[in-house]
Amino acid sequence: MKSINFLKIIIIFFVLSFNKSYSIGKIRSLNSNLITLSNDTLKSNKKKNSNLSLAIIPPAIKATGDQLYCPQSTINVVTSILITHDPLETGTEAGYVQISSGYSSGLDQLTLSNPASHPSITTSWDVTAGKLKIASATGGNVLYTDLEAAIKDVVFSNSSVTAFGTKTFSITIGNANYLPSTQHYYLFIPSIGISWTAAKAAAEASDYYGLKGYLATILSAEEAKLIGEQASGTGWIGGSDAETEGIWKWVTGPEAGTIFWNGTANGSTPNFAFWNNGEPNNQGNEDYAHITQPGVGTKGSWNDLSNTGDTSGNYQPKGYVVEYGGMPGELTLEIAASTKITIPFATPATNPDPVCNSGSFTFNATATTGSTINWYDAAVGGNLLATGSSYTTPTLTTTTTYYVDAGCESNRKSVVATVNITPSTPVAASSTVYNCGSGNVTIEANSNIGTINWFTSSTGGTSIYTGNNFTTPVISNNITYYAQASNGTCINTDRTPVNIVIYTPPAVTDETVILCQYQKVNLDAGIAGMMYKWSTGETAQIITVSASGTYTVDVTSPAPENCTSRKTITVDEHLIPVIARVTVNGTKAIIHLTKEADYYEYSVDGLQFQDSNIFYDVPAGLRTAFVQEKNGCGGNTLNFVVLVFPEFFTPNNDSFNDVWEVAGMENYPQAEITIFDRYGKLITQLKGSQMTWDGTFNKTPLPASDYWYALKIDNTHPVFKGHFSLKR
Structure with a gap:
């Protein structure tokens, strides 16, 4: 151990005499080799001597490696790394390399490139956090020298050919997530059912290598992603509107008092906020911010809960997120370093x-x-x-x-x-196109390249159609269209005219022709000097047919017109009428045919014909029924008799109605009429030459009364019965 100057020894003894310890940052400011006391509860490697513990100065990491990266390749996350540490502490529990910003889960990955060169090292990849853990293969502490060597061989890869953006890597000693942009540390603490106030107190009672903890405050999307998506769980953060409903503030850490949301779900933010859909909704006095359970809405977003939350389910607190760093008076730790790659x-x-x-x-x-x-x-x-x-x-x-x-x-x-390439002048398939009558006409032009545009004028104007084949609208008069070739913006200004000439086709009129039974009829195309083609195969202007039906003839004008019109001739056969019988009822006569048709006309005198076969007031006597076809195809006749029975007679010798006589009986000399009185007594019989009755019985005049008759012509006719009056 290096010698310690006298002043430092005095300080050590001063500290020991008061049984106190300096914070890690302060101690490190004295000398990296200075031994002192520590209350750092998160450090696992402590040297104990009697009742005193010697504080270990935290290690310091420095790394470089701002590089360019091509997708689907691998690249080392550092180009150099140096871990300096207290001589009394040669190793640590584990080291971590994390993709702390720009992480694409499922595509990005960190691996140890050559594990065989690091037999004392084991690694594990956390795909959710985007973090690679580097630990001892034997389960103890990993030596800093081994950790440093392993980090040099950690490589990044991305499996997508379309990857883009910047990836930031955090290299840390502790297991907290480190975000280079804030230089803060974040740690999720699991604690099922913990209240917000208890989580706040627990966070503030914790420290991380001498940094004071607090419930996390989230000020950016990058921070929200690391805490909400890449953390190992969900839970409380340091936001609340308990002070004033609807005014959400950060109430923990160095940002305490900062407003980040006003209102409920449709509110607004003066700063960053990341509420889930429909949040905050303040259902049940919900005054505290919470990172939403995964699978509920947007991943990593926030919801509001009451102080205790639900007792189970998606809205039961599962823990809390502690943030370390940024508190007043704290020095920046150097237990983390960062590098980045940029995908060019x-x-x-x-x-x-x-x-x-x-x-x-x-x-x-x-x-x-x-x-x-x-x-x-x-x-x-x-x-x-x-x-x-x-x-x-x-x-x-x-x-x-x-x-x-x-x-x-x-x-x-x-x-x-x-x-x-500027196209050549269009070539028309035909410079003149003929059309018979009005209608649509298809014209065509081609060039060596590009497209054909059609115009109605030789210069200027607007194209009315684009394409090699142009079907015009209906036209009835001669007209000229112009074809112009273009290839993108390269236009050949020479336009090719295409003339359309309209010919008038032969004027034909359909007709119906009458064919009389057993006869023939001529069919005429109607226009001379043409070419003809009948549906019978004949080619003359006039043909003769003997059967009814529909006949067509194509009438074509001579060249160069060659316009064809089709004429249709319907041949109707009219039969010669045959009278089957004539029924007579008094003076009403009806002529019946063997086959009725609307082209027949009828008469009972041979002079006046009518369309109806019913006649009224036909005079008594022998008559003739006439039926003929209206167009002269023939006719038929049949005789019939009209009998008129008088309704009364007046035998008073005034020469008017003096006898009762049936008119028309002279046509039936064999007929017999029997007359009865009202009681059925036979009065007389009339036949032969005696066909009248004078109103007497045995030459004695009978009284005025009604009398009945029965007329029998022969066995082929029915018996006519009726009555009449004798008036005196």
Whole structure:
């Protein structure tokens, strides 16, 4: 041991005489070799002598290693490391290397690159915390020399080809998480069901290598991620609105009194806050901030709870997070160091505008700080063309792709110099297109490259269609369209005209032709001097058919028009009518045919014809029924008799109605009429030449009354019965 000057000896004895000890930081300020007393309850390696303990100066770690990293490779987390320690303490329980910021769980990993070279070392990887623990393989303390050698061989890797950003590594002696940006330490203390006030008291009663503890205060997203996502559990933090409802403050540590939230879930923050969805909600006097149970909403976010929380489930406190560092008067510990890696990433600017036929291009790109931008001619390997934020190409005559990175080949990005060739003047498939009648017309033009745009004028105007084949809207008059070729921004200004000529097709009219039964009929296409094609295969203008049906003829005008119109002729066969019978009821007669049709007309005198087959007031006597087809296809006749039975007669010799006589009976000489009185007594029989009755019985006049008759013509006709009146 080095000699101690007299003043230091006096101080040692002064301390011993008062049975007190200096804080670690203060003792270290005296001399790294000074032996003194300590009340550091977190140190495990203490030297005891009688009733006094000798304080061990905490080790100090210094590390370097700010480096660039390419994804899917490995890199040492330090380029150099030095652990200085008290000669009385040669080792510690464990050392830790943690990805304390920028951690990507499941992609980032820390490993010992060559474990065979470190037989006294064992490592374990905590994927949740992103922390690699380095401990003794035998279970005791790991020597600082072995720890230092192992940390030199700890490597980082990321399995994603698209990884980006900065990763910060914390190298610490104690097991608390260390965040380089705050230089504070964070430790989760499990304690099921602990209240917030008890957690606050316990945190403030603890220390870490001489740093006073307090419930954690979270001032940034980086701090929230380390505490909430990479910690081993959830629990209380140092926020509360118990003083004023809705005004959330940090009430612990050096930030005590700082407001970080106003209101409930829809409130606002003047500083950083990380509430879970719908929080804080103040359900049941919830005045204390708590890191939410994993699996409930956003990972690592906060919720508000009452002082005791729930007795079970997701909102039962599982412990608390203690933060160390930053309290007034405290010196910074050196038991932790940090390094970082940056994944270099070049971001190219938008590709330059294309040029026509040839030209030079200037590309620009930006990169992460400290990176050099490299320009290549290939996505992998290739030639390094230039370095720097811009690159100007030689004169190019074809589209060319270049690549840029910031030091990592796997992160190369492509940029494109587009050279468009000016297309040749379009060639129309046909300079004139003919169309028969109005309608849509398809026209076509092609060029050696690019696209075809169609216009309605030879210069200027706006393109109405893009594509080689253009189907026009319905057109009915001659018109000219113009085709122009373009390749990107390179345009051939010469436009190719395509004329559309509209021909008038032959004017045909469909018709219906009557074919009389047993006859033939001529069908006429209707326009002379054309070409004809009938559905029968015939090619004459007029053809003769003998069967009903639908016939078509394509009428085509001569070349160059060659326009075709189709005429349809419907041939209807009209049958010659056949009268089946005529039914007569008094003076009403109905003519019945064997087959009815609406093209027949009827008559009972051969002069006046009608569409109806029913006739009224037909005169008595022998009559003839006439039926004929309206278009002259033929007709048929049938005789019939109309009998008229008088309803009364007046036998008073005034020459009017003096006898009862059935008109028309002369056509049935074989007929017989029997007359009865109202009691059924036979009065007389009329037949042959005697077909009238004068109202007498045996030449004696009968009284006025009703009398009945029965007329029998023959056995083929029904018996006609009725009655009439005799009036005197």
